[in-house]
Amino acid sequence: xxxxxxxLRMEHITKRFPGVLASDDISISVGEGEVLALVGxxxxxxTTLMNILMGLYQSDExxxxxxxxxxxxxxxxxxxxxGLGMVHQTYMLVHNxxxxxxxxxxxxxxxxxxxxxxxxxxxxxxxxxxxxxxxVNPDAYIWQxxxxxxxxxxxxxxxxxxxxxxxxxxxTSALTPQETDELIVLLKNMKNELPIIFxxxxxxxxxxxxxxxxxxxxxxxxxxxxxxxxxxxxxxxKMTGHEIVLPRNKAENKSGETAxxxxxxxxxxxxxxxxxxxxxxxIKTGEIxxxxxxxxxxxxxxxxxxxxxxxxxxxxxxxxxxxxxxLSPHDVIASGMGYIPEERNxxxxxxxxxxxxxxxxxxxxxxxxxxxxxxxxxxxxANAERLVEGFDIRCPGIxxxxxxxxxxxxxxxxxxxxxxxxxxxLVAVYPTRGLDMGAVEFIHQRLLEIRESxxxxxxxxxxxxxxxxxxxxxxxxxxxxxxxxxxxxxxxKERLGILMAGVKE
Amino acid sequence: xxxxxxxxxxxxxxxxxxxxxASIGEMFNQRAGVFNLGCEGVMAMGAFIGMxxxxxxxxxxxxxxxxxxxxxIAAAALGAVFGIIFAVITVTFRAPQGIAGIGLQMFGVGxxxxxxxxxxxxxxxxxxxPDFDIPLLSKIPFIGDVFFSxxxxxxxxxxxxxxxxxxxxxxxxxxxxxxxxxxxxAADSMGINVTRTRYxxxxxxxxxxxxxxxxxxxxxxxMFSDTLISGRGFIAVALVYFGHxxxxxxxxxxxxxxxxxxFQTIIQSMGISFPYELxxxxxxxxxxxxxxxxxxxxxxxxxxxxxxxxxxxRT
Numbered sequence: 169x170x171x172x173x174x175x176l177r178m179e180h181i182t183k184r185f186p187g188v189l190a191s192d193d194i195s196i197s198v199g200e201g202e203v204l205a206l207v208g209x210x211x212x213x214x215t216t217l218m219n220i221l222m223g224l225y226q227s228d229e230x231x232x233x234x235x236x237x238x239x240x241x242x243x244x245x246x247x248x249x250x251g252l253g254m255v256h257q258t259y260m261l262v263h264n265x266x267x268x269x270x271x272x273x274x275x276x277x278x279x280x281x282x283x284x285x286x287x288x289x290x291x292x293x294x295x296x297x298x299x300x301x302x303x304v305n306p307d308a309y310i311w312q313x314x315x316x317x318x319x320x321x322x323x324x325x326x327x328x329x330x331x332x333x334x335x336x337x338x339x340t341s342a343l344t345p346q347e348t349d350e351l352i353v354l355l356k357n358m359k360n361e362l363p364i365i366f367x368x369x370x371x372x373x374x375x376x377x378x379x380x381x382x383x384x385x386x387x388x389x390x391x392x393x394x395x396x397x398x399x400x401x402x403x404x405x406k407m408t409g410h411e412i413v414l415p416r417n418k419a420e421n422k423s424g425e426t427a428x429x430x431x432x433x434x435x436x437x438x439x440x441x442x443x444x445x446x447x448x449x450x451i452k453t454g455e456i457x458x459x460x461x462x463x464x465x466x467x468x469x470x471x472x473x474x475x476x477x478x479x480x481x482x483x484x485x486x487x488x489x490x491x492x493x494x495l496s497p498h499d500v501i502a503s504g505m506g507y508i509p510e511e512r513n514x515x516x517x518x519x520x521x522x523x524x525x526x527x528x529x530x531x532x533x534x535x536x537x538x539x540x541x542x543x544x545x546x547x548x549x550a551n552a553e554r555l556v557e558g559f560d561i562r563c564p565g566i567x568x569x570x571x572x573x574x575x576x577x578x579x580x581x582x583x584x585x586x587x588x589x590x591x592x593x594l595v596a597v598y599p600t601r602g603l604d605m606g607a608v609e610f611i612h613q614r615l616l617e618i619r620e621s622x623x624x625x626x627x628x629x630x631x632x633x634x635x636x637x638x639x640x641x642x643x644x645x646x647x648x649x650x651x652x653x654x655x656x657x658x659x660x661k662e663r664l665g666i667l668m669a670g671v672k673e
Numbered sequence: 674x675x676x677x678x679x680x681x682x683x684x685x686x687x688x689x690x691x692x693x694x695a696s697i698g699e700m701f702n703q704r705a706g707v708f709n710l711g712c713e714g715v716m717a718m719g720a721f722i723g724m725x726x727x728x729x730x731x732x733x734x735x736x737x738x739x740x741x742x743x744x745x746i747a748a749a750a751l752g753a754v755f756g757i758i759f760a761v762i763t764v765t766f767r768a769p770q771g772i773a774g775i776g777l778q779m780f781g782v783g784x785x786x787x788x789x790x791x792x793x794x795x796x797x798x799x800x801x802x803p804d805f806d807i808p809l810l811s812k813i814p815f816i817g818d819v820f821f822s823x824x825x826x827x828x829x830x831x832x833x834x835x836x837x838x839x840x841x842x843x844x845x846x847x848x849x850x851x852x853x854x855x856x857x858x859a860a861d862s863m864g865i866n867v868t869r870t871r872y873x874x875x876x877x878x879x880x881x882x883x884x885x886x887x888x889x890x891x892x893x894x895x896m897f898s899d900t901l902i903s904g905r906g907f908i909a910v911a912l913v914y915f916g917h918x919x920x921x922x923x924x925x926x927x928x929x930x931x932x933x934x935x936f937q938t939i940i941q942s943m944g945i946s947f948p949y950e951l952x953x954x955x956x957x958x959x960x961x962x963x964x965x966x967x968x969x970x971x972x973x974x975x976x977x978x979x980x981x982x983x984x985x986x987r988t
Contacts, residue, residue: 224862224984245864260859262852264973273852274863279845311972329863 173251173333173363174200174235181230183220190216191227192387196365198333198380203355203364205378205395207371207407209604210574213387214367215257218335222254223247248274253331255322257338261310267321268293268306274329289328296327300358314464316347323354334364340373341602344462344630345665352376369407369604371400383407408606415612416637417456417619417656426488427453427624428474428593433483433493435466435473443469445648446483451593454622456615457653458639460632460664466648467628468510471597474626475507476500487593501530506591508582508599510628512575516582519571523563524552526570527585555584560610576607583611587618594618597628612638632661646670675815677943681935682819689931690830691716691885691893695909696916696923697837698752698881703913704841705874706854706977707763710774713906714781715755715879716886719748721785723887724897725792727799735800745826745887752883755781756875764871767981778906786899793897801895802826824892837920850874854975857982867982882906904957911960915967918975926963933959 177197183190190213198204206214219225221232223241232239234250241247247254261270271289272278278285278292293306302324310318319339326334336355340348355364355377368374374381375395383391383406391406429450437443443466451457461467472478473493474485480493492500501507509515517526528537528548537544537551552566561580563573570581579599586594596615600608615638619625629635635642642659644651644667651667667673695712702709709715726744730736755777762773802824811821841847849870852860857867889905890897908930916923933956941949 222862243864244862248864254862256862258858260856260862262855262859263976264855265848265851269848269851270859273848273860273865276864282844284843284845284848309972 171251171332172200175233176252176333176363177233177236178217178221179231179233181217181220181227181232183216183225183227185216189387191220194230194384194387194389196382196389196392198363198365200363201360202380203359203366203378205374205381206365206367206384207369207374207381207403208384209369209407209606210576212384212407214384215337216387217384218254218337218365218367221247221335222252248329248331251330251332252335253326253329253333254335255319255326255337255339257341259318259322261318261321261325263311264309266307266309267304267313267324270310270321271306271325271328274325292328293324296324300324300327300361301354302327315342316344316350319343319347319351332362334358334362335367336364337367338369338602339366340368340370345632346462348373371403371605374403375400385409404605407604414605414609414633414637415616417616417640421455421640424453424622426450426486427455428488428626429484429486430470430474431484431486433473433485434481435469435478436481437466437469443648444473447645447649448483449626449643449650449653451624451626453624454619455640456619456625456627456638458635458642459626459628459645460635460642461630461645461668463630465645467597467645469648470645471507471510471595471628474500474595475505475509504592506586506589506594508579508586508594508596510597510601512578512582513571517570517578520569522567523556523561523570523573523581524548524566526581527552527555527588530585530589551588555588559584559614576603579603579607579611583614587614591623594623594625595628596625598630599627600629600631600634608634632664635664636661644668677939679815679818681932681939683822684935684938685928685931686820686831687823687827687893688935689927690827691889692905692909692912692927692930693885693924694830694833694888695882695885695906696912696927697833697920698878698885699909699913700837700878700916700918700920700923701841701850701874701881702878703978704854704918704975705850705871706857706975706980706982707760707871707875708770708774708910708913708979709756709759709777709875709878709882710771710907710910711755711759711777711781712774712878712882712909713902713904714778714785715752715882716889716902716906717782717785718755719752719883719886720890720901721789721886721897722751722883723748724799724890725789727891728793728797731799733797733799738802741802741891744891745884748883748887749880750883752879752881752886753876754879755883756877756879757872759879760872760875763981764868764875767983770979782899782902785897789897789899796896796898798896799891802892826888826892830888831924834920834924841920846870846873851975853982854977857977857980858984861982861984871982882909885909908957908960911964915960915964917968917970917973919973929963930956930960 179195181191181194194217208214220227223243223246239250268286268289271293272284275289278288290306297303302320304321304324339351366378378395381393381395382389430448432446432448433444434442435444469478473480476495476497484491485493487503490503492503513519531537537547556566559580561577600611615625627638636659639656641653641655643653644664652673695716699712723744726747727736727740730740759777762768763770804822805825807821811817849865852865853867853870861867889901894901912923912926915926937952937955940947940952
């Protein structure tokens, strides 16, 4: 078939949203056998640009050329017909339908008047699966699949529907490190068959996969070039506008007495199985303990049990001499616990509340912010102004709805609230997941600062680099128990990887 | 004793038809992501127009069955029109569905009552449709009475359940409906017209609610009154949740509720000394109790239920 896409260019694309210039005269181009990495911080305009390419948004100015012919997409249908396929950051899958049905939804040639030829769809899935080495079970429901598997379904779907050009919007942001590595290998093979645009802000992946890189900042192209000619550091610097060196925990051990003692606790998962089974760990003041592990091994349940959000069936959790297991969240907070939850949009903030209100959520009924049941508006505002300034929260104003901020800024709101309360201990769950380098740097610095001030931190993360950079000690969790605790100098990526996979040393 | 049981069970199927049709219609609405609390109002309009046609033709006396058929068709058509009106409000203009539904309910019930007083006046009965005993099958003792001696619409309604299942789970349109109700953004990204599909589902839902109303006036009560629907529209909405958006489970719910209702009527008619106010409450209490104990498993739920879709607004 000679309907291959040999080149795709977007020229001088401009798109305005009310109050924002989301794309400002952007031009990009991709050719045969190439992977173009589109990088930029959150909010730089990458997703908007791709939505224009896919016909979801109409650009105000500019044009799109495929194989040097100008095309106009009035909707996503037109983009499909031209052979463009996009794997969105949030998967475009219907969770209460099977893989087969999800693919059939877009596979119109199998649609008859009153029925769908599911056999034809199944054959197509099998053909694509074997051609690209993408294994999926057509009869599984989406809600039964892990995030990595769902992504594979997305890829299969896009290819089944006839994509001859792939756009991947931050494909690795929700994947475990292993799944990420597998995906990179897969995409490397696929690029010989079809050109790929790869949106990411993770520079190792950009380096590993792409031939060309285009960097966006504030809706503008700030740089375009061959990936191999530049180091990760150079690309990072161009992306953020300044040099980025992630801070490391180099300070000598200042740890003192035990801050948090978790003594063989058992906690149930939502599925009523034991998520934590005799889990024990102790963290001293002024110490960061990183908890490494593949997600789903009890990390979520641990964080929830510590913060009073989930019942502890047996065992004790002691915060500086006081037993806090099975206290209400309110009492846990009052005991001095700080918490950066996993789901920042739903657990960390109330999205429809303003930044100002989100910053006082935990203290609104204290004397500091209220007087006989009346909120002290002035204090509340002053507090918000101070924290927005101090934590560099980029927002139109303190009355902006917190949910409308970018991920990095939402995380700064949470961090500001939790740290400013002067907690006696902090639980941070995936604190930098999905954030850009600038935000990661900022959050890492703050975590190290409060460690210096003598606060114990339990850092739960999947990013080995983050854990190794920040932790004094590293505990590996596997199936609800601690596999092993290593000192910072004993830990290597390989050793942690093996422990995370459940192999005993 | 067996007589009473036969009697009770044989009432179950015909009395459950209105609930069944309305809740299957509501299921299509909700599967597409829109809940229509106005079901009650659409049923009232359907009941009125359904009764009006045979009444006007025969003045309350015997009429050709074709007028009844015409009554059902008119009720379904009017219901579909109401579905479109509701779609304009909630899909195109993205109004809050709960409020819009309550508005539709009040509009429908009020308008039907007013038009009834204007065109018909007081209580008037119509001949309705006769029972049809299925040959041979209806002669089986007990089973024949319970399952095979009902009016034609009751058979049609129950035969519609496998049809509804086919539409929902096998037909291309059902696939679209399920997709737009669960993840409209995904459906949109695959070139499915979310607005159009929601309109179609609301039309079908409205038509079925209209039919359900006409069933009450033509086949069941053989009359119209302001209180004819008496909350069945709202029960139908509850049954959809109860039945987890699945036709078979919804049918189970409709039968359970109807059974409780016939049970309480029979208790009253047997003259057992039991406060009738409590007896009348029984089916409704049952719905609340059962709803609070049914599985809260949301894996199959249409998770975009109640949320208007706007392509250019990120959520």
